[in-house]
Amino acid sequence: MLEQLIDLMNRLNVNMLxxxxxxxxxxxxxxxxxxxxxxxxxxxxxxxxxxxxxxxLLQFKARPGRRARYxxxxxxxxxxxTIVPTLVFLGIFFYSQSTWSIIKYPSEFPESDVxxxxxxKQFAWEFHYPGPDGEFDTDDDKMFDGDLxxxxxxxxxxxxxxxxxxxxxxVPEFRLKQDILPRRDIPAWFNATKTGRFEAPCAExxxxxHSGMKGWVNVYDDAEYQAWVAEQWPPAPVxxxxxxxxxxxxxxxxxxxxxxxxxxxxxxxxxxDSGQADIVE
Amino acid sequence: MSESSVxxxxxxxxxxxxxxxxxxxxxxxxxxxxxxxGLFMLVIGGLLAMMVRWQLGYPEEPLPFMxxxxxxxxxxxxxxxxxxxxxxxxxxxxxxxFTMHATIMIFFVVMPIMVGGxxxxxxxxxxxxxxMAFPVLNMLSYWTFVPGVLLMLLSFFVPGGAxxxxxxxxxxxxxxxxxxxxxxxxGVTLWCISLFIIGFSSLMGSINYITTIINMRAPGMTLxxxxxxxxxxxxxxxxxxxxxxxxTSALAxxxxxxxxxxxxxxxxxxxxxxxxxxxxxxxxxxxxxILVLPAMGVTSDVLAVFARKPIFGYRAMVYSMCAIxxxxxxxxxxxxxxxxxxxxxxxxxxLTTMLIAVPxxxxxxxxxxxxWGSSIRFTTPMWFALGFVSLxxxxxxxxxxxxxxxxxxxxxxxxxxxxxxHYVVAGIIFGIFAGLYFWFPKMFGRxxxxxxxxxxxxxxxxxxxxxxxxxxxxxxxxxxxxxYNPTQYEFLQPWQEMNTFITMMALCLGASQIFxxxxxxxxxxxGRRAEDNPWEANTLEWDAPSPPxxxxxxxxxxxxxxxxxxxxxxxxxxxxxxxxxxxxxxxGPEGHD
Ligand code: HEM
Ligand SMILES: [Cu+2]
Ligand SMILES: [Cu+2]
Numbered sequence: 001m002l003e004q005l006i007d008l009m010n011r012l013n014v015n016m017l018x019x020x021x022x023x024x025x026x027x028x029x030x031x032x033x034x035x036x037x038x039x040x041x042x043x044x045x046x047x048x049x050x051x052x053x054x055x056x057l058l059q060f061k062a063r064p065g066r067r068a069r070y071x072x073x074x075x076x077x078x079x080x081x082t083i084v085p086t087l088v089f090l091g092i093f094f095y096s097q098s099t100w101s102i103i104k105y106p107s108e109f110p111e112s113d114v115x116x117x118x119x120x121k122q123f124a125w126e127f128h129y130p131g132p133d134g135e136f137d138t139d140d141d142k143m144f145d146g147d148l149x150x151x152x153x154x155x156x157x158x159x160x161x162x163x164x165x166x167x168x169x170x171v172p173e174f175r176l177k178q179d180i181l182p183r184r185d186i187p188a189w190f191n192a193t194k195t196g197r198f199e200a201p202c203a204e205x206x207x208x209x210h211s212g213m214k215g216w217v218n219v220y221d222d223a224e225y226q227a228w229v230a231e232q233w234p235p236a237p238v239x240x241x242x243x244x245x246x247x248x249x250x251x252x253x254x255x256x257x258x259x260x261x262x263x264x265x266x267x268x269x270x271x272x273d274s275g276q277a278d279i280v281e
Numbered sequence: 282m283s284e285s286s287v288x289x290x291x292x293x294x295x296x297x298x299x300x301x302x303x304x305x306x307x308x309x310x311x312x313x314x315x316x317x318x319g320l321f322m323l324v325i326g327g328l329l330a331m332m333v334r335w336q337l338g339y340p341e342e343p344l345p346f347m348x349x350x351x352x353x354x355x356x357x358x359x360x361x362x363x364x365x366x367x368x369x370x371x372x373x374x375x376x377x378x379f380t381m382h383a384t385i386m387i388f389f390v391v392m393p394i395m396v397g398g399x400x401x402x403x404x405x406x407x408x409x410x411x412x413m414a415f416p417v418l419n420m421l422s423y424w425t426f427v428p429g430v431l432l433m434l435l436s437f438f439v440p441g442g443a444x445x446x447x448x449x450x451x452x453x454x455x456x457x458x459x460x461x462x463x464x465x466x467x468g469v470t471l472w473c474i475s476l477f478i479i480g481f482s483s484l485m486g487s488i489n490y491i492t493t494i495i496n497m498r499a500p501g502m503t504l505x506x507x508x509x510x511x512x513x514x515x516x517x518x519x520x521x522x523x524x525x526x527x528x529t530s531a532l533a534x535x536x537x538x539x540x541x542x543x544x545x546x547x548x549x550x551x552x553x554x555x556x557x558x559x560x561x562x563x564x565x566x567x568x569x570x571i572l573v574l575p576a577m578g579v580t581s582d583v584l585a586v587f588a589r590k591p592i593f594g595y596r597a598m599v600y601s602m603c604a605i606x607x608x609x610x611x612x613x614x615x616x617x618x619x620x621x622x623x624x625x626x627x628x629x630x631x632l633t634t635m636l637i638a639v640p641x642x643x644x645x646x647x648x649x650x651x652x653w654g655s656s657i658r659f660t661t662p663m664w665f666a667l668g669f670v671s672l673x674x675x676x677x678x679x680x681x682x683x684x685x686x687x688x689x690x691x692x693x694x695x696x697x698x699x700x701x702x703h704y705v706v707a708g709i710i711f712g713i714f715a716g717l718y719f720w721f722p723k724m725f726g727r728x729x730x731x732x733x734x735x736x737x738x739x740x741x742x743x744x745x746x747x748x749x750x751x752x753x754x755x756x757x758x759x760x761x762x763x764x765y766n767p768t769q770y771e772f773l774q775p776w777q778e779m780n781t782f783i784t785m786m787a788l789c790l791g792a793s794q795i796f797x798x799x800x801x802x803x804x805x806x807x808g809r810r811a812e813d814n815p816w817e818a819n820t821l822e823w824d825a826p827s828p829p830x831x832x833x834x835x836x837x838x839x840x841x842x843x844x845x846x847x848x849x850x851x852x853x854x855x856x857x858x859x860x861x862x863x864x865x866x867x868x869g870p871e872g873h874d
Contacts, residue, residue, distance in 0.1 A: 019757045020691075021772060031687045038685055042678040049645060049674050056652040057667070061659070062589070067855060068848040069654030073594035077650065078643070082597075085642040089635035092685055097628055100686035104624035122460065165454040166554060168619065168694060172759035172772060175691045181555065181621045182453060183548035199772050203694040203761050205447050207454060208373045208462040211765035 002033065005040055014043070024194040024219070025174035030099045032175070038092060109189050112157030114150055120160070120167035120180040123209035125200065132233050142232060146215040151225035152195050158188045168204035171217055179204055192219040304424075306416035307831055308401045313724065314423050315397030316717075318430060319390050320801075323710075325434070326385035331791050333378045336370040338784025340766040343368035360438055372765040373463050376445030379763060381437070383448035384472065387572065388479060389430060391706065394713050395575040396521070397426070397486060400514045402724060404490055406822040406829060407511050409499025409838040409860075414492040422485035429479035432471050441465025444472035447763060449565070452546030452557040456538040470539055473532040480529040483521050490518035499821070501840030505599070506859065508820050508844040509592065510716075512599050513578025516606045517571050523610075524567040531560035558620055562613035570609045573673075573705060574602060576712025577644060580666045582844075583715045584651050586818045587663035589855045591845035593650030594643075601640035608637040618689045627686050634684040641677045645670065656848070656855070660816070661734030665715035668742050669708055676704030679753065694763075697756025703749040714738075714797070721801075722815050726828040727808030733800040740793035747786040751779055817856045820844050824860050 009015035017039055023029050060068075101108055117128040117136055127148045131140030150156045160169055162182035169188070170177045178188045202213035220228060305311060335344055347368025355362050364374050401419065405412055413419045436443040441463035446455035450469060458466030494515045498507075507515075535557070537543040544550025546557045585592040592598060614622060614630030648670050657663065679701040683689045692698065714737075721729050758776050760767060767773045767780060814823040821840070825833050838860045846857040857863075 016754055016757055019754055021759050027687075031691055034685055035682070035688050035691070038682050038688060042681055046674060046678055049649065050671070052649050053652065053667070053671065056649065056655070057657065060588075060652060060655045060657050062656040066656055068588060068590040068656040070591065070848045070850055071593070071654065072591045072845075073597065073647075073650065078594050078597050078647070081646040082639065082643055086636075086639050089638055089681070092681065093632055093635045096631060096685040096687050100624065100628065100631075103687060103690065104627070106624075122462075165457075165460050166451055166620075170694075170759075170761070172691075177619050177690050177693060179620045181548070184621065186621050199770060201761060201764075201770055205376070205451070205454070205763040207460055208371075208376060208445070210376075210763065211372060212769040214770060 002036060006036060009040075021172040022194070023173065023175070024192055024196070024198065025171075025176065026191040026193060027099070027103050028173065028175040028193075030102070034096055034099055037095065041088060041092070106187055109157070109187065110155045110191070112189060113154040115157045115159070116148060116150070117159045117161060118148070118169060118180070119163060120169070120202070120206075121163045122165060122207050123202070123213035125169070125202075125213075125215040127215070129232075140233065148200070148215065148217045149225070149228055150192060150217065150219055152192050152219050152221050155189055155191045158190075160186045160188055165206045166204050167202045167206050167213070169200065170203035171198055171200045173198045174217075177203055192217070195219045195221050195224075304420060306412070306420050308405050308413045308416070308419060309724070309829060309833075311419050311423050312398050312400070312402030315393045315401060315426070316399075316724075318426070319392075319394035319398055322385050322389040322393070322430065326382055326390055327791055327794070329378050329382040329385065331788060332370060333375070333382060334784040334787040336375055336378075336765065337767060338781040340768050341369055344370065364442060373442060373445060375765045376447075376763075377437070377443045377468070380444050380447050380450070380472075381433075384433070384444070384476075387448065387568070387706065388476060389433065391572045391709050391713070392483065393426065395572070395709070395716075396483070396514065396517060397423070399510070399575060399579065399716055399720070400486065400490055400518075402720070403822065404493055404511060404514055405497070406723075406825060406833050407508055407820055408494060408497065408502050409821045409834070409840060410493060410497040411832045411834070413489045414497060415489050418485050419489050422482045422489070425485065426479050426482040429475045429482065432475040432478065436468055436471035436475070439465055439467035439471065441468050444469045449558075449561060450535070451561075452535065452538070452552075452554045453548070456535055456546045456552075456554075456557070458539055466539065470536060473536045473539075477529055477532045477536075480525045480532075483525055487518035487521040487525075490514060491522065494518075499838045499840050502821075502859075503840075505596065506840055506843045508578075509581040509595070509598055509602075510575065510578035513574040513602060516602050517574050520567045520571050520574075520606055520609065524564045524571070527560055528564035528568075531557060531564070534560075555617070555620060555622060558617055558622075559613070562616045563610075565616065566613040567606075567609045569705070570605055572709055573712075574605070576669060576709040577602070577673075579712050579716040579719070580648070580669045581644075581651075582820070583662045583666040583719050584648055584670075585845050585847060586719075586816055587658045587660055587666075588651050588655035589658070589847045590651055590655040591843075591847055592647070593653070594647045595843065595845060597643060598647055601643045604640045605637060608633060608640075612637050615684055615689075618686050619693045624686075631684055631686050635681075638677065638681060638684065641673075645674055645677065660718075661729070661731055661738060662715045662719035662816075664735065664738040664742075665711050665718060668738065669711040669715060672704050672708035672711060672745070675750075676701055676708055679704060691759070692756050694761055695756040696752045696760045696762055699762050700749055700752035700756060703752070707745070707749070711741075714741075717801075719816070720822075721804065722811030723822055723825070723827050723829070725805055725808075726811050727804050728811050728815060729804040729808060730800050733796050733803075737793065737796035737800065740796065741790065744786050744790035744793055748783055748790050751783055755779060755783075814858075817854070819846055819856055819858045821859055824858065 006015065017035060020032060023032055115130055119126040119128060125146055127144045128136065129142045130136045131142060133140055160178055160180040162180040162184060164182055166179055166181055168177060168179045174190045174192065176188065176190050178186060180186060196219055198217040200215045200217050202210060206213065332344060355367050444450060445461060446469060454460050455469045494511065534545040538545050538547055544552035546552045546554055548554060581592050581598060611633045612630060614626055615634045618627045683692060683701060718729055718734055755776055760773055760776055768777055811827040813827055821838050824838055840859045841862055842859055844859055848855045849857045851857065851863060
């Protein structure tokens with residue numbers, strides 16, 4: 001049913017939702033569906049109002065000798081246009097609610113396969129991995145500046161942590177957006193359905209470097225992801241090697257090269273003032 | 282009529298220029314003062330918007346007309362050379378531009394014109410009173426507003442520039458001066474102080490409006506005979522009285538955080554950033570209805586007059602405004618769905634938000650009902666009122682998308698919101714124009730040019746839609762709001778042409794206002810003299826001379842019926858003023874509405 005309607009809208013060339021970024025997470029589809037339903041309902045309402053209005057304007061232009069109808073209203077009609085919108089809006093509420101709770105209620109989050117901590121600061125994302133021990137804040141943790149690496153078709157659990165001002169983690173293709181508050185951990189999750197490299201901008205105004213604050217989500221297929229993990233955390237050589245080797249090393253060195261989009265962008269965007277390059281460190 | 286204008290003029294001379302134009306106690310003059318201040322700020326706010334659009338359409342290219350400055354100028358220390366080096370908008374200045382654009386349009390254009398201007402001018406005269414209940418308080422309300430305006434404008438010139446945290450100025454970005462990344466911390470502080478001050482101005486106004494409407498209605502003017510404009514302003518005054526103290530306290534807390542080391546909103550000292558958002562939006566959502574209700578009232582009145590037909594469902598119109606007023610207290614969380622607020626609360630706020638859309642729908646259908654079977658005179662005010670209805674329809678419908686929590690995940694903080702805001706809030710400007718063209722004859726005693734007025738409407742309506750409708754598309758594409766340079770994002774590259782297009786349309790929209798400026802100023806001095814009741818309308822203000830003298834009416838009006846008796850079978854003409862006594866009428870002053 002929905003598909004036919006979308007098809008019809010496409011043929012009439014009135015499907016503005018064609019411009020949505022491709023849907024690349026499990027719930028992206030679900031969100032788009034609600035989007036479409038509301039688009040159709042409001043589109044019909046808009047059409048109704050517009051057609052009636054044009055009709056009335058053409059039909060009821062003042063003419064000599066004709067007098068307007070002396071009417072103060074019509075209770076039956078008014079009841080109809082009170083009750084029908086109420087029911088429609090309630091319908092939209094219930095329909096929306098099921099999708100919302102799946103995406104955002106922590107109690108309904110799926111079990112995650114990969115856990116990442118996202119730290120937001122003016123004006124960059126940092127992605128922290130717990131390492132093989134699965135525990136954060138241990139020596140095998142690793143931090144990646146601006147790039148998140150995840151496997152496809154796996155549930156990725158995010159813990160969003162702020163440090164300075166409010167930021168918002170936005171991945172358009174995943175239909176994921178969640179504000180990040182300083183000194184708080186806010187959980188979020190996604191399950192990417194497509195491999196590729198997706199831009200992850202900050203969506204909440206966070207200062208002069210807000211524009212250009214972004215990172216990338218790299219979605220790997222299983223084999224690629226395993227290879228990446230093996231590369232980052234080479235299997236420990238025999239027995240109990242002292243764990244702290246390399247802990248002092250900066251993560252920067254381990255980062256895949258040639259891709260520090262953030263710094264570049266921030267620098268280039270400022271024509272005269274050096275103030276903001278300082279903030280970026 | 283001529284007698285009365287002689288009397289007014291005599292009044293002018295007796296009073297003295299300064300007393301008459303500056304420290305007047307007359308509600309009509311105070312209304313005009315608010316109106317002119319608001320129109321002046323509209324020009325400023327509009328220019329800021331043009332600069333915002335320029336940067337988005339032509340990122341980091343020098344603003345137009347910058348070639349005229351010499352090399353020496355840009356090397357110099359002047360404010361402009363520092364703020365926009367070589368005419369290029371910096372990211373700091375960009376943040377200031379959109380912050381101040383929104384702040385000015387909301388607090389210094391729509392509120393002063395609608396509430397201060399129309400409220401003052403219309404409330405007493407539409408209910409048959411000679412003036413406001415507290416004329417001195419009324420004057421004080423304007424003169425409290427002025428320093429607020431000056432401080433806000435001054436803030437552009439302090440080191441670091443004016444506030445740049447968005448009109449919502451979320452903490453901690455706005456609460457901790459260092460986070461702003463500019464030298465000088467006065468921008469946001471002055472922003473807070475200025476809004477703090479004009480809050481008092483609005484409070485004085487609202488107390489006055491409420492008292493006047495409750496106590497000073499003419500004999501026979503029951504509440505349910507009041508024109509909807511007065512009803513809307515009455516409800517707005519109540520909302521202002523209850524909402525503004527919340528903003529005022531939040532602003533005070535913000536200033537304390539910034540200057541005196543408190544930590545209301547700063548987590549490092551145990552504060553809570555979301556507290557600011559709750560307080561701001563607890564004020565902020567009633568605020569958006571404070572902005573829109575008067576436009577709804579004006580539109581209803583203008584539609585009825587030029588449809589020559591009673592407003593459809595008068596009581597439903599009143600009750601739906603009351604419902605909006607009540608519900609507007611329990612929907613603020615829809616601005617915070619993605620904020621980190623408990624998502625379960627988000628569910629509750631979606632429900633209330635869906636409910637508040639119902640009265641808006643009722644009003645739209647009632648406007649249509651008013652047109653049905655009418656006899657429409659297509660005057661300039663009518664066109665603007667119709668424009669408001671169609672823009673509000675789009676804005677109301679786009680609200681439904683955002684009220685749906687899952688859809689809001691995607692469109693929150695994108696251009697979809699910007700489109701919504703402008704269809705509702707910038708749409709209010711159509712309500713303002715409808716009111717201005719409609720009451721101009723009463724306010725200034727002269728008619729405006731219909732030809733220029735219609736051209737103004739045509740160009741404004743077309744370019745408005747060409748500017749703001751495509752913003753929905755940007756939003757669907759994921760284009761964030763409040764970003765300085767969209768070309769920094771790969772996924773937004775395909776949208777740059779659209780951004781440039783929108784910028785061109787916005788410039789045309791700005792340029793179209795020249796019709797209004799010429800018409801307004803020209804008519805003020807050279808317009809045809811207006812009769813007392815040029816539109817053949819029913820409400821009491823049209824009984825008074827144009828413009829009305831001190832005390833408004835030549836004889837005290839008595840009201841015999843509701844405001845919308847157009848095309849009544851009781852009389853031959855198609856209008857029947859509220860104050861006309863009919864022998865044949867069944868009821869006297871206490872009779873039917
Ligand atoms: C039909 C009823 C309406 C509904 C359901 C509605 C819904 C919403 C929602 C859910 C948001 C938050 C979106 C977000 O930030 O993600 C919003 C934002 C906004 N609405 Fe409405 N709205 C309605 C009518 C209005 C009216 C009448 C006005 C003003 C006159 C208005 C002005 C605004 C403004 C200014 C914002 C943006 C605030 C900001 O973030 O800067 N809305 N609306
Ligand atoms: Cu950010
Ligand atoms: Cu709201």
